[in-house]
Amino acid sequence: MNVTRYRCSVLAVDDDPAVLAILAAQLAADFEVVTACSAGQARAILAQRSVDIVVSDLSLPDESGLDLLDWVRRTVPRTARVLLTGTARMQDAVDAINHSQVHRLLLKPWRYEDLLQALRTISRGLMLERSHEQLLDELREQKLELEQRVHTRTLELEQALRELQHNNQLLEKMAATDWLTNLPNRRAIEEIVRNELDRRKRTPSPIGLLMIDADHFGQVNKDHSQAGGDKVLEWLAGIFLASVRASDSVGRVGGEEFLVVAPATDLAGAETLAERLRVNVEAAETAYNGRPIKMTLSLGVAVADAWTATTYKDLYDAAADGLKVAKHSGRNRAVVRVLAAPPVA
Structure with a gap:
């Protein structure tokens, strides 16, 4: 394969010309840098040309940097998004991750090394994609x-x-296939679940669906860089595969979230499987650049017995609800939801 050498472009957005000048000088050696002093000017630039990475200040004269990055996410979703902020409010970080789905959050004043490493990591990901x-x-x-x-x-x-x-x-x-873990991706694991549900209609049997989320994974990326986070995801995938039965299937559905479909698995079996996954991860340890990394899991488990009619959406929603409760109640635990057949009239 002949991949053309490509220099990623960065659009820096800040209402302070001095900040823009610093960003342009610091990034010029590695990136093609264009600048904008407002969200409106940034939108105009993005309407005329493609940009690989947008780096925006939180406070802009015409609108919030979060609103701009959310517009970028919806309009040009393949453009990576980085938020710069001079405030360290937890709500800014939550909004940036949940609402605008930024790839990085950097605090002002930033360290040159942190900024360059973050953008280089994003650039490597874009090049791989x-x-x-x-x-x-x-x-x-x-x-x-x-x-x-x-x-x-x-x-x-x-x-x-x-x-x-x-x-x-x-x-x-x-x-x-998920390119990082070599597990089935979202489309593939969902197809596996639906095939199991079709088979179950012909031969009734219980079924379990486990939704897994790696606890505090954002902190791993912050402490060890995205490359360290990728190493952890590969490591977790290996533990999952070693912990499930041959009849079970594990898939990565996005970020640090995984699904396990467990055919012919009743409530007791699903609880045992969830606890084995949780304990195996909690007891293990990996390392990146010589620094140890330990992880825990939150799990939502949905179980339907052999005679309860169910759909993939029913199982997914129940597992998602269990995962939400597990995370909100302290993490490092599994919460089970049982799908029961309606009472006979």
Whole structure:
């Protein structure tokens, strides 16, 4: 694969020209930097050209930096978002993460090394995503080329069909696999759950769905960088795979959230599985750059017995409710929700 060398672009937004000048000087060696002194000017720039990363101050003259970054998220979702703020209010961090889904939150005055490391980490992620997409595009182009050869060059039909099958399998696997953990991604694990529910209609049996969230994962990224966070996610995936049965399936559905589907699993079995996952993670330890990292889990568990009709949404909503309670009640615990059949009239 030939990936074109690319220099990420950064749009810095701040109403203080001195701050913009500092940002431009600090980032010029690594990034293509453009600046804007207001949210309106930033919107105009983004309407005219693509930008890889937007770095915005929280306080802008025409609107909040959070509102600008939320607009960026909705309008150009592939653009990474970084918030700079001179205040350290917890609510700003909560709003930035939950509302605008920023990739980084940096406090003023920032350290040059922290700023550069954060943007370099984001840039590496963008480059990985871009190369991943480029590989998919190239494989799709190969697939189309092979299909043409099948029609036009019958003497090479057997070889062309073998290559086509190989590329199709590779595309299908890449489309269904989380690039970091090699677990099934959200689409794939949801398909597994629905297949189990279809099988259950033919052969009634209990089923469990576990929703897992790594506790305080944002602090891991803050303390060990995003690369350290990626190492932790890979480590957790390995523990999960070693803790479940061969009949269970584990998938990563986004960020630090995972799903486990456990066929033929009743209430006692689901509770045992959830506790084994929780204890195995709590008892283990990984390290990044020589620094130890320990984690705990919050789990929401949904269970339906063999005779309770249920859907994926029913299981997902019940597990999500259990996870919410687990997190709000102190984390490092599992909360179970049982889906019961309605009483017979």
